[in-house]
Amino acid sequence: MGITLDEIKTRLRAFAEKEAAGASPLYEHLASQAAEDDDIAGLLSEARDGDARGTLLMAAAHRLVQADPIHPLSRYYPSVGGFDGVDSDTWPLFRSFLLERADKARALISSRFTQTNEVRRAALLYPAVAQAAKEAGGKVALLEVGCSAGLLLGLDTFSYRYQCDGGEQLSAGPAKAAVGLHCALDLAPGAVAPKVPKKLTITAKAGLDRSPVDLSDEDELAWLEACVWADQLDRIRLLRSAAAAQCKSRPSMITGDAVDDLVSAADTLPADVPLVVLTSHVLTYLEDRRGDFVAELGKLAADRPLWWVSEEAYSAALEYVLPGRDDLAFTGSGAQAVLGLVRWENGVAQARALARTAPHGQRMTWLPA
Template sequence: MPLDRDAFEQQATWCRQLGSQFTAAVLDALVATLDASTATGRKVIDWPGAAGPLKDVVPLRLSGALHAMVLSGQSPQLAALYPPNPMPAQAQLTEAISATVKNCDAQICAFLQFAPQTNEVARASLLMAGLSVIAADTNLPLALYEIGASGGLNLNLDRFSHQLGSARLGDPASALRLTPRWQGSAPTLPPTIIARGGCDLNPIDVTAPAQATRLLSYIWPDQPDRLSRTRAAIDVAQRHPPELTAADAANWVESLCAAPPDTGQTRVLMHSIAWQYMPDTVQTRITQAMEEAGKSATQNSPLAWLAFELNAQGQAQLTLRLWPFHSAIRVLADANPHVQQVTWHGVELDI
């Protein structure tokens, strides 16, 4: 079976569009060098599922693995070419990647079992805006439940500072300041968060240095602002460790929905760029559990589903369902996956 070149080329195109020329060059180098002579090459060539950017994202698993070899000091040859060093010649990068795959074959191959867990902190601003809408609609404090939580960095989103156009939410004194380019109005009600927790198949304990490095490795190395934001969010999480559970998302959500809700608060299921990594059966079970629980939601114990995910056309949208107020899906905003640019709707749109 040949290498799925289309998966790498499509992901490289997306990387260029999202401002990471270096990661695109890494993916081009991998296409040129991966073969069956290494365990890593064989694993990628024989990948059993869809390797592309809308499903298993194998190219980003690999680029994350290489970045981890740089951050952990296991590949000095490759580190000499990574940012903040100048952009290397493609042939030089290809040679260094080929050598690193051979020298760190076991470590890279093992890294591939995990889907990328970027915990993109910039998405917290969009989620915070969504929580403001929920708080305004329900007039209740919120209990947050995040699936695909990774290291749980965004469970601390109210401890960040968010400048959303002319509106400001979160902690104005926070060292972590998020300022996406915002088009349209913005919600202004600060949500009160009284409980928070998350689940992931492989939650990352950012209080452990090696796991914090793994989380950083999924960030594209030529985007220093993203690395800086994540390091700042890790600092917050080390002071306010999120409660994370290693669990299948469907099992976790079904347990959440089966438990009697507390009155006087809104349960909020939230996730961001995680849905695509979940099998169809998991997606179906979560949807069924939420819709069934929504039938018994009341104005004193509402249920919300806030998601920032890619639609069928690959466009990222913030959507909300809120039982019993409006169970239909509302599109609150469009944004790029890294939330540099937001178009806020805050009204019901067809999707």
């Protein structure tokens, strides 16, 4: 049984209120209006595998604006040169634009998944991967599940600057890098700033995704850009820089299911190297299979040293191995996630919540050990 229109509208409303609010005035406005419009919300009924989410509707619209950048709607889309803020014409133009292209919108929605490659999240993940590598003895292999184009697999090649309270800066990664990331770093009461090394030694990399993005395909790259929010130009710029850098050294990309194909994907990486499995805003989409994913990680850990670095909603990931931490759940708008590090010892998951994280990598609050 497919998702109902009421469920779609509820999801659009939640996207506007919990994700776009305070981050994207354009998407907050469009999603909140779409949540009250049967015709526009109904376009998402074509989505595959229950992927009827506000991000997919916004991405499909963004892709169509990319293809018709002289349409009046484009003046609200900074990604194609627009510079107008939301006004009384924004929604009517958006609505008529999409309905005039309803067949094209449905074709995108029915054939595409939301492919999120938020490059700035690498700044959140780097300290956790570095900690895993330290505990593993220095060298690790990296498997990203839900990798999209695999851009986060380049995290060892990026440079980082963490701006701490009081003006102190922590730097990490190579001094000369094609991609440089900045992240605000707060300390919760009792927390000590993480140690971030200049170098990570990742000996092998692979990405697993149900529909990996081929960056050599211009249409695939355009869709990846369309999944970035249209009024957040820095995110698009970083995406392009990371994509260009990755084309010089492409990781192995595996098409498969996050649960069913996890073990076989891990088997493509050297068995004698400790493994770090990476997930970032992926488990939300697994819904009732999240427990199965964690169970598969446990099976992997029985055969080789394994660490799981997750940057996910607490209820979608860390709660399965670190229950009872209601303080880590979402609070209000801004859709906070939690950076987690899990290792298995004698079949038992040892889980730590390292930091609270902002959704697009712009800030994190380090937690006490």
